Amino acid sequence: MSVEILTLVGSLRAASHNHQLAEAAAKLAPADITLTVADGLGDLPFYNEDIDTAAALPATAARLRTAAERAHAFLYISPEYNGTMPAVIKNAIDWLSRPWQAGAMTGKPVAVIGTALGQYGGVWAHDDTRKAAGIAGGAVIDDVKLDIPGSATRFAETHPYSDAEVAEQLTKVLTTLAAKATTA
Structure with a gap:
């Protein structure tokens, strides 16, 4: 069985x-x-219950929910904006959390990783994303973390794929997330 992981990028x-x-x-x-x-x-409008109806559901929200329903697990990749997650991530979580306790993310494994300019690699943003995803119904894997600091210098001349340490840790994140999805 192939495990489908939907990745949502906060930048x-x-x-x-x-x-x-x-x-x-x-x-x-x-x-x-x-x-x-x-x-x-x-392009996803801010979550608004007035437009979360069969008649008014934005096409972008419908596409996101369809992709999320097909997914077995979620990988959020987030920078840190002013000490927290970007609005685009929070908004996606809000859309995926509905209908309450039956959203497309409910009960599915979630991992949060990312890189940021600062010395902590976006830890606050990642913690906030885990919190929001968990409250929204996702089965957050708290012990799967990859917070890469100093992105501007670390990746100035190297793609993350070519960074051996990042590649090894990223592979571990993916295999752990997939394993959780097959046992969920």
Whole structure:
């Protein structure tokens, strides 16, 4: 069985180091893992219950939910903005948390990783993302962490895929997430 992992990246900038981390994850994924990066998160309107109806559901929200329903697990890759997660990640979690206790993420394994400019690699953002995803119904794997500090210098001339330490840790994240998905 191939494990489907939906990846949500918190940076909207195409060349961001977190997008590069998602690219690395896709390249490093073992043969039994299919990793899909959710697109269009920047076009997703802020969650509003008034438009979360069959008649008014935005197409971007419907596509995200469909991708999430197909997924066996979730990988959030997040930078840190002003000490917390980017709004685009929180908004995606809000859309995936509905309907309450029956959202597309409910009961499925969730891992949170990322890289940031600062010396702690986005730890606060990752902790906040784990908290929000767990409250939204995801089965957060708290002991799976990859917080990469100093992204601007560490990846100035090296793609995360080519960084041996990152590649090894990222592979462990993916295999652990896949294992949790097959036992969930």
